[in-house]
Amino acid sequence: MTEIIKSIDENTEAGRFRVPRQAFVSDAVFEAERDAIFNRCWLYLGHESELADGPGSFVARTVANRDLLFIRDRNDVVRALFNVCPHRGATVCREKKGKAKSFQCMYHGWVFKDTGELMHLAGESSYAKDFNADGSVNLQPVPRLDSYAGFYFVCFNDEVESLPDYLAGAKEYLDLVANHSPAGMTLVGGTQEYAIRANWKLLVENSFDGYHAEATHATYLDYLMNTNGGLTNVKLQGNAYDLGNGHAVVEYTAPWGRPVAQWIPMWGEEGKIEMDRVYAELVERLGPEKAEQVAHKNRNMVIFPNLVINDIMAITIRTFYPVKPDYMMVNGWALAASDENEWRRKFRLFNFLEFLGPGGFATPDDVEALEKCQAGYKANTSVPWNDISKGMHKKQPSFDDEHQMRAFWREWNRRLETIRQEAGK
Amino acid sequence: MNSATKNKYDDFLAVQDLIFKEAALIDSWQLDDWLALFTEDAGYYVPPTDVDDNASPDKTLFYIADDRARMEERVIRIKKKTAHSEFPRSKIRHLVSNIRIIGESDGIVSVDAAFVVYRTKDGATDAFMGRYAYKLKRDGDSFKIASKSCHLDMDGLRPHGRISIIL
Numbered sequence: 001m002t003e004i005i006k007s008i009d010e011n012t013e014a015g016r017f018r019v020p021r022q023a024f025v026s027d028a029v030f031e032a033e034r035d036a037i038f039n040r041c042w043l044y045l046g047h048e049s050e051l052a053d054g055p056g057s058f059v060a061r062t063v064a065n066r067d068l069l070f071i072r073d074r075n076d077v078v079r080a081l082f083n084v085c086p087h088r089g090a091t092v093c094r095e096k097k098g099k100a101k102s103f104q105c106m107y108h109g110w111v112f113k114d115t116g117e118l119m120h121l122a123g124e125s126s127y128a129k130d131f132n133a134d135g136s137v138n139l140q141p142v143p144r145l146d147s148y149a150g151f152y153f154v155c156f157n158d159e160v161e162s163l164p165d166y167l168a169g170a171k172e173y174l175d176l177v178a179n180h181s182p183a184g185m186t187l188v189g190g191t192q193e194y195a196i197r198a199n200w201k202l203l204v205e206n207s208f209d210g211y212h213a214e215a216t217h218a219t220y221l222d223y224l225m226n227t228n229g230g231l232t233n234v235k236l237q238g239n240a241y242d243l244g245n246g247h248a249v250v251e252y253t254a255p256w257g258r259p260v261a262q263w264i265p266m267w268g269e270e271g272k273i274e275m276d277r278v279y280a281e282l283v284e285r286l287g288p289e290k291a292e293q294v295a296h297k298n299r300n301m302v303i304f305p306n307l308v309i310n311d312i313m314a315i316t317i318r319t320f321y322p323v324k325p326d327y328m329m330v331n332g333w334a335l336a337a338s339d340e341n342e343w344r345r346k347f348r349l350f351n352f353l354e355f356l357g358p359g360g361f362a363t364p365d366d367v368e369a370l371e372k373c374q375a376g377y378k379a380n381t382s383v384p385w386n387d388i389s390k391g392m393h394k395k396q397p398s399f400d401d402e403h404q405m406r407a408f409w410r411e412w413n414r415r416l417e418t419i420r421q422e423a424g425k
Numbered sequence: 426m427n428s429a430t431k432n433k434y435d436d437f438l439a440v441q442d443l444i445f446k447e448a449a450l451i452d453s454w455q456l457d458d459w460l461a462l463f464t465e466d467a468g469y470y471v472p473p474t475d476v477d478d479n480a481s482p483d484k485t486l487f488y489i490a491d492d493r494a495r496m497e498e499r500v501i502r503i504k505k506k507t508a509h510s511e512f513p514r515s516k517i518r519h520l521v522s523n524i525r526i527i528g529e530s531d532g533i534v535s536v537d538a539a540f541v542v543y544r545t546k547d548g549a550t551d552a553f554m555g556r557y558a559y560k561l562k563r564d565g566d567s568f569k570i571a572s573k574s575c576h577l578d579m580d581g582l583r584p585h586g587r588i589s590i591i592l
Binding site: 096188189190191192193194195196197216218219220222223226227327329330333334342345346349350352353354357358359361363364365367368369371375 | 471472473474475476480482483484485486487488489490494495498499501502505507508509510511547549580581582583584585586587588589
């Protein structure tokens, strides 16, 4: 019997929004998501600064279970190639990152240029003369590659809408995070690579959940309050916005320090001078209103389906992919202003680690929460619904309502609807 | 045994004693006593797994880069019931081996050791393995830990997802 994939249950009049817990445990949902979401959406590949070392810079990265090469070729063209030998399928480049003019497959020695073109075919005389006339034995390009504001995305479906159309209202927020510095943004070295024994959609929700902080992160908030000069006198308040196509953001003020550019007493006089200088530059370049937004507002954004850009006490880029319904692989990076001085970089990273990442004072408790939810869903046939109703009746939902999650879930539901219809035929 | 050899041997025993004691204190959740093994300007570090051994936490995204103040806060935090990841507390076992004194300069002794740390909670056991790089400061016949860096011999924190214990 084919499992029927349940739909979300939305009742505006009753102020009720529910998500079936089946969505977190079911193999049928997992497969449907792969077809309807991960094979059809634009997915984050990497940041332009990862290829800043000139032609031949490359990063080997797995996106939606496929091994890719993210590469700036000899002609300065950025490419996304499948890191898979067209001959027998072996992984061609086995290094994580570096610089290369060509890549040789270890199995039969085929060599490919950094453009993907086959440049040496071992035993060529045994092949037909026009063996590669159609390019079918080059490293194959990912069907679609495009970038916005320094963020590169791929899509495995050639038919997808343009990246700008797909990003919809999220473009404006990507512009904000790309504009912290006139010199642009850069990924700081070092990747946080971890896993969570929970469904990937739990991390979507958690990444912009303003409601959980007080309970889940009580120890982090205690810590900030106990730390001399760790907080400034700013209220935790703000709004949630649906950015279209399943993307959403919460934007809010908060009392913690921001390296662009909200000073806290702990940073001392040197820090105050630097924060004032950074703020003045923002005002001059972006105008007072945008400068205020960039510097003093925090943003937790999810770009559907699996890219998180949180511009909070530091900037984290996070992406994740489900290996199984109850297991996901997570990669996290820190993004920073390219031209910031040593002092600012140091405090940015200090700030980052306080809250974020598997060794921080907050993320481990998020991991615990997600894994406990996943444990609870084992009873999903008896206790079948998650509630995501908070703030449904409000015209402008707050950052600690659940409006942003509803935006994600509606898009999730819409995309799975195609699978439901196909199954129903 | 000549006196130079004897001193070297005494140093080694003192270092080993300190490192084994540290492991036992973490495993038995006596974390205030663990802190007392460190100098007042100590640091505790866990670098990521995709950077050079000498990467600096001021320029590179680590998993953990604590100064002494944050080490104290880390201990305060994980002892609380509201540090959810460690409530109820996980079971921990440190196995430390291959201890070597690498050298000494300006009264700071460099020590390397190999470790495996097991953490068990809710039916899952995760292993962390790697190399400790210690900087030890002479303190009478013994030493205080001036810095401890845990270099993981792993591709990432998979499947663990967190370092909510002390490595």
